[in-house]
Amino acid sequence: MSKLKDAIVTAFGADAREDAGQCPSSVPALIVPRERFAEAAKVLKKGYALLAAEWAADETPYGRGFGVFACYRKESEYLIIKTLAPQTDPTFPSLTKKFVPAYRFERQMKSLLGVVAIGHPDTRPWIKHEDWPEDAWPLRKSFDGSKPLPRVYGEYDWIRAEGEGVCEIPVGPVHAGIIEPGHFRFQAVGEDILNLEAKLGYVHKGIEKRFEALSWSDASRLAGRVSGDSTVAHCLAYCHAVEALTACRPPDRAQWLRALFLERERIANHLGDLGAICNDVAFAILFYHFMRLKEAVVRTNFALFGHRFLMDTIKPGGTLVDVDAAGVAAILGEADWLAEELERLVVIYDENPSVEDRVRDTGILSSEKARELGMVGFVARASGLNLDCRIHQPFPPYDRINVTIPVLVSGDVHARAWVRIEEIRDSLRIIREILKSLPDGEIFAPLSEPLPDTSGFGAVEGWRGEILYWLQAGPKGEINRCMVRDPSSLNWLGLEQCIHGNIVPAFPVCNKSFNQSYSGNDL
Amino acid sequence: MIRILKQIFHTGIVTEQLPPVTDPELMKIGVQLEKVIQERFRGSLAIRQVDAGSCNACELEIHAVNNPIYDCERFGVHFTASPRFADMLLVTGPVSQNMEIALRRTYTATPRPKLVVAVGDCGCTGGIFGKSYASLGGVDQVLPVDAYIPGCPPTPTALLQGILRAIGK
Ligand code: SF4
Numbered sequence: 001m002s003k004l005k006d007a008i009v010t011a012f013g014a015d016a017r018e019d020a021g022q023c024p025s026s027v028p029a030l031i032v033p034r035e036r037f038a039e040a041a042k043v044l045k046k047g048y049a050l051l052a053a054e055w056a057a058d059e060t061p062y063g064r065g066f067g068v069f070a071c072y073r074k075e076s077e078y079l080i081i082k083t084l085a086p087q088t089d090p091t092f093p094s095l096t097k098k099f100v101p102a103y104r105f106e107r108q109m110k111s112l113l114g115v116v117a118i119g120h121p122d123t124r125p126w127i128k129h130e131d132w133p134e135d136a137w138p139l140r141k142s143f144d145g146s147k148p149l150p151r152v153y154g155e156y157d158w159i160r161a162e163g164e165g166v167c168e169i170p171v172g173p174v175h176a177g178i179i180e181p182g183h184f185r186f187q188a189v190g191e192d193i194l195n196l197e198a199k200l201g202y203v204h205k206g207i208e209k210r211f212e213a214l215s216w217s218d219a220s221r222l223a224g225r226v227s228g229d230s231t232v233a234h235c236l237a238y239c240h241a242v243e244a245l246t247a248c249r250p251p252d253r254a255q256w257l258r259a260l261f262l263e264r265e266r267i268a269n270h271l272g273d274l275g276a277i278c279n280d281v282a283f284a285i286l287f288y289h290f291m292r293l294k295e296a297v298v299r300t301n302f303a304l305f306g307h308r309f310l311m312d313t314i315k316p317g318g319t320l321v322d323v324d325a326a327g328v329a330a331i332l333g334e335a336d337w338l339a340e341e342l343e344r345l346v347v348i349y350d351e352n353p354s355v356e357d358r359v360r361d362t363g364i365l366s367s368e369k370a371r372e373l374g375m376v377g378f379v380a381r382a383s384g385l386n387l388d389c390r391i392h393q394p395f396p397p398y399d400r401i402n403v404t405i406p407v408l409v410s411g412d413v414h415a416r417a418w419v420r421i422e423e424i425r426d427s428l429r430i431i432r433e434i435l436k437s438l439p440d441g442e443i444f445a446p447l448s449e450p451l452p453d454t455s456g457f458g459a460v461e462g463w464r465g466e467i468l469y470w471l472q473a474g475p476k477g478e479i480n481r482c483m484v485r486d487p488s489s490l491n492w493l494g495l496e497q498c499i500h501g502n503i504v505p506a507f508p509v510c511n512k513s514f515n516q517s518y519s520g521n522d523l
Numbered sequence: 524m525i526r527i528l529k530q531i532f533h534t535g536i537v538t539e540q541l542p543p544v545t546d547p548e549l550m551k552i553g554v555q556l557e558k559v560i561q562e563r564f565r566g567s568l569a570i571r572q573v574d575a576g577s578c579n580a581c582e583l584e585i586h587a588v589n590n591p592i593y594d595c596e597r598f599g600v601h602f603t604a605s606p607r608f609a610d611m612l613l614v615t616g617p618v619s620q621n622m623e624i625a626l627r628r629t630y631t632a633t634p635r636p637k638l639v640v641a642v643g644d645c646g647c648t649g650g651i652f653g654k655s656y657a658s659l660g661g662v663d664q665v666l667p668v669d670a671y672i673p674g675c676p677p678t679p680t681a682l683l684q685g686i687l688r689a690i691g692k
Contacts (some may be wrong), residue, residue, distance in 0.1 A: 129621050138656055149620055149656045173625045176604035178572045181622060201575045206657035222651055228580025228676065272586070285527060291590040292537055298587075308678065309580055338623045344533075349525050495691050519578045522621075 002028050004049055004072060004079040011043045012036065016127045019082055021242040021454040029080040034068075037083045038093040040120075041070065044081075050075040050374050051099035053468050054106065056115040056142045057481040059089060061474050062453060066115050069483075070102075071457075071468065077399060078459065080470075085115060094119040101374040101490050112208075113139045119511075127201035130321030139481075145209040159197050166194065169504065173202045180518035184507075191503040196496050204522040211219050211482035216242055216450065220315045226484055227520030229274055231311045232265040232519070233259075233462025234484075240395060240458030241469040242316040245450040252439040254318035255396040260331075260434050261310045261319075264429040266463040267338070268297045268309075270420040270427075273515050276347070277417050280509040282445035283359035289345050291336060300334050310377070315375075318444030328435050335428050346421055359414040363510035365498040366411055375494050377465015377487045378423065380447045380512060381407050382415035389461035401433055411498070416513040423463075449477050464488065464517065486520030537591050556687050560599040564610055568690060571609035575626045575665075576616030576658065577638050579642040581676040582690065585613065588679045600686060606630075611638040611689065614666070617649040618659040630666050640689045641668045642682065644675045651675075 005028045008016050015033055022029035032040050041051070057067045065086040070077045076403040082500030085092050094117035095102035106117035107126035114137040130134070131151045138145055161168070166189055173181035181202040187194040208227055213221050223238035224231040236258055243250065250258075275290030298308040305313050313321050323331070349355060354408070362456070370383035380387045388405045390398040406422035408415040411500045450473040458469040474480030495514045499507060560568050572585055588595045589602065605611050606629045618626060630637065641662035644650035654660030662668050672685030 132620075136656070143656075145655050145657075147656060148654075148659070174573055174606075174624065174629055178574075178582055178589075180574050180577070180579055180582065181625065198577070201614065202625070203574065203578050204621055204657050205617060205619050205621050205652045205657045207652070209657075210652060210655065225578045225580070225651055225675075228578035229583060231580065272583070285530070288591045289530065289534070291586070291591065292534070295587060295590050295592045309583065309676075311675065337611060344526075344530060348530060349528065519576075519580065522619075 002077050002079065004047060005030065006043060007043055007047050008032070008079070008081070009245055012040070018081070022080060023247070023456045025455060027080060028080045028455045029082060031082045031084070034083045034085060034092055037068065037070070037081070037518070038095055038098065040081045041095045041098040044072050044074075044079070045098050047074065049079070050371070051095065052078070052374070052466070053103050053470075053485040054095065054102055054109070055470070055482070055483040055485075056085075056109045056113045057472055058139060059084075059480075060080055060112065060141050061480060066113065067092050068109075068115060068389050068407075069470070070095060071470070078393070078457070080457070088352070090115045091118050093117070093439055096120055098395065100373065100493065104489065104493070113137050124157055127204050129201055129229040130156045138206060145206060145213070156199065158185055159195060161194050165189050169244055182518050186504060186507070188504055192493065193499050193502055193504060193506065193507070196499045196507075198492060198496055200492065200518060200523050203519045205519075207523040208482055208484060212479050214479065216447075216479065217316060219482065221312055222441070223484075224311050227486055227488075227517040227523065228309065228311075229269055230265065230462045230464060230467070230486075230517065231309055232261045232314065233460050233464075233467050234486075235312075235314050236262060237458045237462075237467040237469045238471075238482075239314060239316045240460060241456040241471045242447070242450070243456075244315075244455055244458060245456030245471060245473060246447045248317055248445055248447045250318045250445050251442040252397070253441045254443045254445075256434050256438050257319045257321075257323065257443065258314055259397050260323070260431060261305075261313055262460070262462070263430050263434070263441070264297065264301060265310060266427050268294050268301075269463045270424050271297065273512065274349075274417060274420055276512045276515070277413065277509060278355065280512050281355055283352065283355050286345060286349060293341055293345075296334065297338070300330060304330060313351075317447045322443050323438075328438070332432065333433060335431055339425070339428050342421075349417075358373040358416070358506075358509060359513075360410075360412055361419060362413045362506050363498040363502055363513060364410070364412045364496050367409060369497055370411065373493045374490050376490055377461070378416060378419045379491045379494055380465065381405060382419045385413035387466070389459050389466050393459050395460065395517060397434065399429060401437075405431065409489050410461035413513040437488060454478055462487070464515075465491065484520070484523055486517055487517070487520040491516050492521060546616045556598050556691075558623050559690050562633040563690065564599070567601060568611065568686075569601060569603040570608045570611045570613050570686070571603055571629065572613045572615070573626055573629050574615050575646075575662065575690060576619030576652070577643065577645060581615035583646070584676045584679055585615075585642070587683050593679045593683065595683060598683075601684075606632040607634065609633050609635060611640060611686070612666075612688070613640050613642055614662045615642045615646050617645040617652045618662055618665050620657050620659065623659060623665055626665060638669045638689050639666050640670045640672060640685060642685070643671050643677060644673055650691050
């Protein structure tokens, strides 16, 4: 029973057709007429659903023009609304008036596919930079992705502020630290930030196009490199989508191992982030100590599973590595050690007034804003939103393992740090539970080939938040389209919105407290 | 404060020696490291890291080179914010179309000797992203490269060894 689907069927009647090719069937998909696409958003907004993703696919291999998709989420349900736009008129009604996240999704659809949202307030390109030829739409089938792109003249129309004492501070793409590239532009009066605008796309590597040239099994390696710090979560979301397409159920042991990897990835990244947050408020001792703990975790990964970040440890159908009794003992021993070390550091963090002064009430993202912007992951949980795919859309083994998520309401840097601390604690507990109940048996189940004109959906809670994959099989059973939705595609907007009223020197620590992915956003 | 002091004494020194290098050539360079930095860079090699389209895992390992376990500063290797102080560019990623100009500008801003090290399979050859409309297929498609550090991502040890290789030439 899907309440979201029922709401649309009631409102649309015969105008809403079922999309039978969508797998798994637990994620219903409805096809609506193009002129009623935005109306569906209105109905769903009334039902308190949020927009999780919006994308388009070139369906000319099926003689259909472009498919335009919007994925909504409410509590434990997803619903995909599809509409068709003919090749001669690739347009559809914009959803920006209903849902803020549509703002960047639709700019991206226009930039990379030439599918235009009518009524969108911003016509500037996104991801595609101003020096690309206007008609370079890489995700169209007619575009040859292997050829280099010529550069043309173009300018990006930045948001401006004028007046006495207003100055503009451009930062990046090459930043001072060792981080990914992106451009941030501040308008400030003195030290107070009036506005922040981000321009991303610098690490666009043509990932979605590249997927279309790979086999289903090779593509899992690429999914593991969409955002290298979330390699397990991305690869897993991709695997879920393929397994949905092929009705494959990986053996229990493989599913337990995948969760083990996912939680270890969460712990390693949260430790690194906590260190980086402390570093940005000049509290070096905790930076080094958190980094020391993180290094221990990734070394254990290497010793047991052959890769420090667990790249290429899972594939469609199961996992590529297993754990033996000695490995289990090593992980459990490490968990005990880590818990003890962590608690000592947490007390130091919590008792230090100079840290507190910098992280409390800095970069506040209110609950209302977080909801409006459709935040996900720890950013959402630090701003009072109770969201986690492990709880709401539990994929095995989380349907049998209890997850407790922290939800804080202050929405500041401290909340985003503290949510991570609580999550490390819970992940350590989950790991103990996984290893206690680790089933015996195989770690891989063979897959069949996906059928033409079917699509698969996967959702995984990575350490940053919900990751979505949507795959469409082409006429020859190949990958026709792979849509990747990293949490960063939503959460970057949160950073821009939390910064108002802060001072420029507070930006680095705000940015660290979000730590969103550039690569996962730019693709 | 008491807790901080306790934490310091409780942990002790965690920095470890580099794992023994099996390649005798690398071993030679390892021994020469401080000597070379002393002679050619007055005791301090400044590196500007440039992400030219990486997936961020290469960056995580470059962070690790700075963590207390590897502690690259003890060899005189440190990372700088401005290319104008840098002796070396450590470039990751296959060089995305959208980062090409920024990478070239960073190179222009770097004073001699302008050493360039290509990091990771991506930096070396374009890696899994290859050559496409958006990816130029490796650092040497854009800049002259002095040393390559393959790996996906290369381990911190491999990174240190690669840096030694570049300056030991
Ligand atoms: S070499 Fe591997 S780890 Fe490094 S940027 Fe490329 S894909 Fe990521």
